[in-house]
Amino acid sequence: MGQREMWRLMSRFNAFKRTNTILHHLRMSKHTDAAEEVLLEKKGCTGVITLNRPKFLNALTLNMIRQIYPQLKKWEQDPETFLIIIKGAGGKAFCAGGDIRVISEAEKAKQKIAPVFFREEYMLNNAVGSCQKPYVALIHGITMGGSKIDRDKSFILEEHMDKINSCFSANTVEEIIENLQQDGSSFALEQLKVINKMSPTSLKITLRQLMEGSSKTLQEVLTMEYRLSQACMRGHDFHEGVRAVLIDKDQSPKWKPADLKEVTEEDLNNHFKSLGSSDLKF
Template sequence: MNTAPPDTSAPTVLVERRGRLGVVTLNRPRAINALDLAMVRIAQAALDGWAADDSVSTVLVTGAGDRGLCAGGDLQGMYRSARDGTDESVEFWREEYRLDHAIATYPKPVVALMDGIVLGGGVGVSAHASHRVVTERTSVGMPETRIGFVPDVGGPWLLSRAPGELGTHLALTASNADGSDTIALGMADVLVPSERLPELETALETEAPDDVLARLSVAPPASALLARRAWVDEAYAGDDVLAIVARLRNSDVDEARAAADEIEARSPTAVTMTLAALRRAASLPDLRAALDQDLAVSTHLLGVPDMAEGIRAQVIDKDRSPRWDPATLADVDPSPWAHLLT
């Protein structure tokens, strides 16, 4: 997630045709291509236009610059909505989730280049694609509990389907995954070295994605996250956040105890809701239902103090000292939102 001001001298999304390839390039490199409503609408219009265009056989989603595909959504807008009680963010989320679903259900192959930083909303426009490419520079994360928010854009749907409890660990701690980890989580398909990306893009102008990726991808290194699965699965079992933290705290694994520290530093409300959202998403019938859940949860959080406070601490004042309300996991009362996740 990023809040740098847009570069108003250039379009924030570039839409172009290259041979039989339709290319959507998020074009706010100074902001690591963070999404706003106008960008979502441009990308959606491009997809709508190419869906029935027989001259376009594949769509590519990529980001400008060398820092990453997309650092998420516009936190400034979320802060204004939470502070002022407006529905500015609700409109953004509704259309953002529509775009995510369009990518997931697109009638043609969609290749997403998950190079560099891919956070929050960046996951939404990439991890639902049919062909998901990571590189040695990839860093994927759902950092929402850091700002009093809950993973959205279908994140709970994806993370709840990761092997064992690896997705739960990533979501509650707001950790990042490298390229190998992202493949292990089931959120990406292949690793292509970043130096081969220009060749990949050129090849997609005339060739089918399966053929291109088979030729240019390499075997990913072993996933460090997957190697932790034994203690992760044991610690993160069940629906009780307090029990999870206690198991992590009492573990003889240093990383587990560090994970307990991470979780207890996050918004207690957001952590509790995130676990509930993951558990319910695991039983939902499809991504559409999961995105509907995300919209309900996101909208509810606009009226919860922690979201405005978390963005204030991380983005506005940057003191990195949020004052969560309630302050501890034990004090969280789920009754105001339990109906959203049952």
């Protein structure tokens, strides 16, 4: 047997072993009795990260981030670690993203954790994105900031793609709204209902973020998002959204400003501008 054929067979064998390991951990991610917010375990040649806050949909805390980051870097350099898996405990959620309620409440209490939290979270995101070992996220259940692509099912928005492309191919939120109004279909009107509930500032930030981010590297995107996170922490709408959805749960946020036309280009530029020496650095 030639060396190339041997290498090919070994690659297939290793891929088979990785698949079996992943399936094994997926079956075991339903429940854990451990009290720690995150579990970091070495099982054979696999490093396993378990997000363990099922009552809070495994939302990330600063403490969890500070445990995961150094362990991820350690496993990345460990010659006896061939695979890294991250999963969520409880069976209901993989991860609901950062625990924004805790962040908002801390900010209101004049505890400035937002700069530290987002800085370290984005440093962890970059470490995941640049990890030199196979890194597998078992995205099962509620997941904020990601998606479970089932290749056996058609894309849920497939039937609407023509309308999405025609209505949302615009350079301003106002143009998108106009396109949806002119379309007039039940799908378009449903999207208008959703958009009209959203923060006008966040709508304009999001569109610009999508447009600028399409040509950026991961590190450039994380730097942009860090700037946005800090600007939003200083503003009104982030905290009002947390109040309306997670604290009072009245689902009736009062946005400031309340109208798209009141969100100026200067407002937008202030969200995206450099933070100078306080910028995110890798």
